[in-house]
Amino acid sequence: MKRATTIAFLTAVLAPAAVLAQGATAVPLDKATVSKEVAQRTLMKNQISAGVARQIVDACLDFARNQPGGPGNYAIFVLAPNGDIVDAHVMDGVLPIGVETGLLKAKTALYARTPSSAVAQRFSNVEGRVIRLDLGKESGLAYYFVGGGLPIVVESNLIGAIGVGGGNMDEQCAYQALTKVLGPQPPLPTPAGRGAPAGGAPADGRGGRGQ
Numbered sequence: 001m002k003r004a005t006t007i008a009f010l011t012a013v014l015a016p017a018a019v020l021a022q023g024a025t026a027v028p029l030d031k032a033t034v035s036k037e038v039a040q041r042t043l044m045k046n047q048i049s050a051g052v053a054r055q056i057v058d059a060c061l062d063f064a065r066n067q068p069g070g071p072g073n074y075a076i077f078v079l080a081p082n083g084d085i086v087d088a089h090v091m092d093g094v095l096p097i098g099v100e101t102g103l104l105k106a107k108t109a110l111y112a113r114t115p116s117s118a119v120a121q122r123f124s125n126v127e128g129r130v131i132r133l134d135l136g137k138e139s140g141l142a143y144y145f146v147g148g149g150l151p152i153v154v155e156s157n158l159i160g161a162i163g164v165g166g167g168n169m170d171e172q173c174a175y176q177a178l179t180k181v182l183g184p185q186p187p188l189p190t191p192a193g194r195g196a197p198a199g200g201a202p203a204d205g206r207g208g209r210g211q
Contacts, residue, residue, distance in 0.1 A: 075090045
């Protein structure tokens with residue numbers, strides 16, 4: 001009886017993951033980027049399309065409305081590889097600091113080609129951060145040392161970045177949105193020294209809003 005109960009429990013836990021693995025398909029590069037006609041005009045093909053950027057924003061909003069513990073409250077930015085805003089949405093009630101940091105997180109992911117939480121872990125002391133605060137500013141990018149920014153990569157090509165600020169699950173909002181729209185994503189960085197699931201909390205240990 002105990003063995004049967006264990007098997008039933010494992011089946012219930014693992015089945016959703018198995019279904020996701022079988023059913024999830026990655027969106028091809030050509031479907032996620034601008035059309036050939038647009039590329040001829042702008043001379044840039046590997047840039048996230050406006051339609052896909054809007055799908056990602058909408059997916060993040062869906063996550064916010066249905067996240068564990070009640071609705072979330074986020075500012076969401078999707079950037080092109082050159083740093084231009086392709087799409088954005090600020091939910092009601094997000095404080096100005098949440099809007100600013102959401103954009104900074106997207107710029108950080110674009111600049112570093114890595115999640116902003118990984119940047120925070122890589123440069124975890126004050127000295128390491130201070131000497132990098134001005135990096136990227138001349139090109140409109142930034143270093144901001146808080147999780148919530150992710151590069152958007154399709155077929156090993158960077159096509160943009162997403163940054164989410166203002167809430168308490170910023171990185172998860174971005175990650176789940178990319179997974180829903182573009183297919184399976186690389187694992188998120190695990191918070192250093194915690195052993196907690198990746199994306200469960202900001203890399204700097206703060207769980208406060210608007211960061």
